[in-house]
Amino acid sequence: MKTIIEAKNIHKSYPMGKQTLHVLKGISLKVQTGSFTAIVGASGSGKSTLLHILGALDKPDNGSVEFEGKNISNFSAAQLNRYRNQSVGFVFQFYHLLNELNVLENTLLPAMITNGPTGYLKKKKELQEAAAALLERFGLGGRLRHRPYELSGGERQRVAIARALMNKPALLLADEPTGNLDSKTGSGILDVLKELNRGGQTIIMVTHDLRIAQMAGEIVHLEDGRIVETSKKS
Amino acid sequence: MLPWKLAVRYFRSRPSSWLAVAAVALCTFIVVVVLTVMNGLVSDFKEKNHLAVGDCILTTDSLVGFPDDPNWLALLESQPFIEAVSPAVFGVGLITQTGADWNIAVQFLGIDPVRHSAATGFGRSLHYRKNQPHLAFVPSYAPNEPGCVVGIDLAGISRTSQGTYLHPLQPVPIRLILSSFPLTPRGAMARGGTDLVNSKTYYLADDSHTGIPQIDGSMIYLPLEEARLLAGMDSPFPRISSIHIRFKPSVGLQEGVEQVRKLWTEYLDSRRNHPYFNLLEAVRVQNWLENRRSRIAAVEKEQTMLIFLFLMLGIITVFIVFVIFYMLVGHKSKDIGILQSIGMSKIKIAQVFLHFAALIGFCGTLLGAAGGCLFLVYINPIENWLFERFDFQLWDRTIYAIGQIPNQIQPVFLLNVGLAAVAACLAGALIPAVQAARKETVEVLRVSQV
Numbered sequence: 001m002k003t004i005i006e007a008k009n010i011h012k013s014y015p016m017g018k019q020t021l022h023v024l025k026g027i028s029l030k031v032q033t034g035s036f037t038a039i040v041g042a043s044g045s046g047k048s049t050l051l052h053i054l055g056a057l058d059k060p061d062n063g064s065v066e067f068e069g070k071n072i073s074n075f076s077a078a079q080l081n082r083y084r085n086q087s088v089g090f091v092f093q094f095y096h097l098l099n100e101l102n103v104l105e106n107t108l109l110p111a112m113i114t115n116g117p118t119g120y121l122k123k124k125k126e127l128q129e130a131a132a133a134l135l136e137r138f139g140l141g142g143r144l145r146h147r148p149y150e151l152s153g154g155e156r157q158r159v160a161i162a163r164a165l166m167n168k169p170a171l172l173l174a175d176e177p178t179g180n181l182d183s184k185t186g187s188g189i190l191d192v193l194k195e196l197n198r199g200g201q202t203i204i205m206v207t208h209d210l211r212i213a214q215m216a217g218e219i220v221h222l223e224d225g226r227i228v229e230t231s232k233k234s
Numbered sequence: 235m236l237p238w239k240l241a242v243r244y245f246r247s248r249p250s251s252w253l254a255v256a257a258v259a260l261c262t263f264i265v266v267v268v269l270t271v272m273n274g275l276v277s278d279f280k281e282k283n284h285l286a287v288g289d290c291i292l293t294t295d296s297l298v299g300f301p302d303d304p305n306w307l308a309l310l311e312s313q314p315f316i317e318a319v320s321p322a323v324f325g326v327g328l329i330t331q332t333g334a335d336w337n338i339a340v341q342f343l344g345i346d347p348v349r350h351s352a353a354t355g356f357g358r359s360l361h362y363r364k365n366q367p368h369l370a371f372v373p374s375y376a377p378n379e380p381g382c383v384v385g386i387d388l389a390g391i392s393r394t395s396q397g398t399y400l401h402p403l404q405p406v407p408i409r410l411i412l413s414s415f416p417l418t419p420r421g422a423m424a425r426g427g428t429d430l431v432n433s434k435t436y437y438l439a440d441d442s443h444t445g446i447p448q449i450d451g452s453m454i455y456l457p458l459e460e461a462r463l464l465a466g467m468d469s470p471f472p473r474i475s476s477i478h479i480r481f482k483p484s485v486g487l488q489e490g491v492e493q494v495r496k497l498w499t500e501y502l503d504s505r506r507n508h509p510y511f512n513l514l515e516a517v518r519v520q521n522w523l524e525n526r527r528s529r530i531a532a533v534e535k536e537q538t539m540l541i542f543l544f545l546m547l548g549i550i551t552v553f554i555v556f557v558i559f560y561m562l563v564g565h566k567s568k569d570i571g572i573l574q575s576i577g578m579s580k581i582k583i584a585q586v587f588l589h590f591a592a593l594i595g596f597c598g599t600l601l602g603a604a605g606g607c608l609f610l611v612y613i614n615p616i617e618n619w620l621f622e623r624f625d626f627q628l629w630d631r632t633i634y635a636i637g638q639i640p641n642q643i644q645p646v647f648l649l650n651v652g653l654a655a656v657a658a659c660l661a662g663a664l665i666p667a668v669q670a671a672r673k674e675t676v677e678v679l680r681v682s683q684v
């Protein structure tokens with residue numbers, strides 16, 4: 001199996017008044033292509049911070065992240081934008097959709113950014129069909145023109161997943177994707193993720209719920225900024 | 235394209251954007267209306283001064299005038315770039331009526347009415363003899379008596395509240411006694427020992443309306459030779475006070491004045507032996523703007539003041555737009571984080587807000603300019619209506635020499651105001667836009683998680 005992303009000795013701290021809060025204290029992590037990794041830990045253990053660093057939404061103080069063998073700390077601003085846009089897809093706990101755009105447009109956002117105005121107009125039909133197909137697959141075929149605030153939490157999260165997948169990223173990062181949903185809706189979202197993984201999608205998911213983590217192939221336990229245990233399902 | 239799309243959506247979804255549009259529209263409206271009226275008043279006033287003076291004038295500050303030389307006038311008239319030349323005698327005096335116990339200080343100008351009408355707007359300023367300047371000084375009720383033309387406000391022609399003068403069908407038969415103080419070329423009182431004052435009687439033949447209150451309220455026009463006698467400019471050699479010149483229509487003002495100046499310098503050189511060379515030396519060649527500078531400058535100063543005030547208004551608009559965008563960026567920081575997290579560049583994010591600002595500027599300007607133009611088109615009917623209904627008048631026509639409120643809309647001016655308004659919006663949005671682009675992705679996304 002090939003390594004898709006590797007974190008090497010990541011440190012991250014935040015200034016807290018006069019003191020500094022050392023959140024990540026040397027995290028090293030290897031994730032294989034096609035795997036489903038769950039990161040678990042108590043609230044405040046640094047799970048989100050780690051995921052943000054992997055998705056290049058934040059920078060580590062020390063250590064490096066290598067994506068497909070390339071150190072993303074050396075990326076230029078344009079390369080970083082391309083990395084966020086095409087290599088990874090991010091799913092947030094609070095969906096983070098744009099209220100001014102409808103469901104279809106929200107899903108299309110990453111593709112609009114990739115292609116620029118002329119490119120997008122040229123491929124518009126093809127891209128819209130691809131986005132509609134993704135939404136259809138997640139049971140949102142009838143809601144394309146709806147605004148996010150007209151959807152339920154579970155529906156919104158499925159739109160967010162569709163958006164994250166729009167540019168066919170090699171890696172899907174999900175930060176507590178079910179954290180804000182009831183257990184039934186949540187398990188629906190987890191089913192979607194599981195199915196994606198069966199189709200070959202590499203996924204890293206953060207959760208504080210050990211039962212949810214059980215469905216992943218690999219579980220990384222985070223405690224006080226360190227990885228204390230890594231368990232693998234056979 | 236994405237920045238535009240988002241800008242349009244933000245624009246439509248945020249009530250505060252309409253507030254900004256209203257602010258810009260209001261500002262544009264006021265600027266368009268007030269500056270158009272002001273520009274109209276100023277150019278109207280300039281045109282009146284132009285008509286009163288002619289294109290170019292040779293004049294002296296001295297009350298004793300300068301030598302009148304028919305050869306010099308003939309030389310001027312023979313120039314291909316000159317259309318008309320009119321010499322004039324200027325003096326000051328008092329008017330009164332037989333048996334009256336009052337007198338009024340006046341100025342008088344001696345002219346040949348036909349020549350003066352060709353060189354200036356004198357003929358057009360007349361009422362009864364508008365199309366017959368050769369009869370300007372002939373009282374219709376007493377054709378054989380000496381006549382004069384009196385400034386319309388000095389003549390006491392009454393005015394309606396709308397500003398129109400009410401002329402009787404015939405000039406009112408008034409006999410005026412004009413007294414003046416003749417001066418020698420050295421500036422002493424002439425005809426010393428006899429009678430120090432020259433007095434003559436004239437009949438009011440017509441009135442003159444130049445639209446310049448200072449002239450219309452104190453000027454009496456007389457035949458050139460009459461004025462010359464009154465002012466004592468007939469001896470020991472004939473003198474005049476000014477020469478008014480009109481250029482051919484194809485001749486540029488500055489170009490014409492330069493040529494006259496050159497001719498005058500040459501003429502001056504040939505007259506060095508003249509006993510009163512000093513009087514000739516005191517003569518200045520001016521274009522009408524230079525000649526009326528002090529009067530026009532007062533009005534232009536007000537115009538500059540207004541423009542300055544509106545610059546302040548523009549700054550306030552920039553500030554309003556700035557505040558609205560500052561708030562918007564605060565509201566939309568989550569969106570900014572989201573867009574960054576899916577790889578939108580900082581420049582594109584700044585563009586969202588700048589496009590938004592451009593939209594506000596464009597809509598505001600369009601609305602304001604359209605409203606302003608509409609208002610200008612109807613400004614006179616509106617003022618009339620206000621006057622009839624509420625007795626309100628922007629300018630009291632019994633005091634100000636204004637007919638209609640000028641409402642000539644200038645497309646170039648409109649375009650400039652529009653560009654300035656859009657630029658002001660962009661300036662106001664610039665700092666918030668840069669601020670938006672510089673936000674740290676995680677920071678904003680984390681804030682909204684709390």
Ligand SMILES: Nc1ncnc2c1ncn2[C@@H]1O[C@H](COP(=O)(O)OP(=O)(O)OP(=O)(O)O)[C@@H](O)[C@H]1O
Pocket residue numbers: 014015021023041042043044045046047048049050208677680
């Ligand atoms: N920008 C920041 N400034 C200061 N402290 C921060 C910042 N970001 C994170 N922290 C702190 O770092 C610690 C870890 O945060 P993080 O969000 O990674 O935890 P988490 O494991 O995701 O917790 P949860 O399960 O509650 O989401 C927390 O104590 C948090 O207060």
Ligand SMILES: [Mg+2]
Pocket residue numbers: 047048049175
């Ligand atoms: Mg978290």
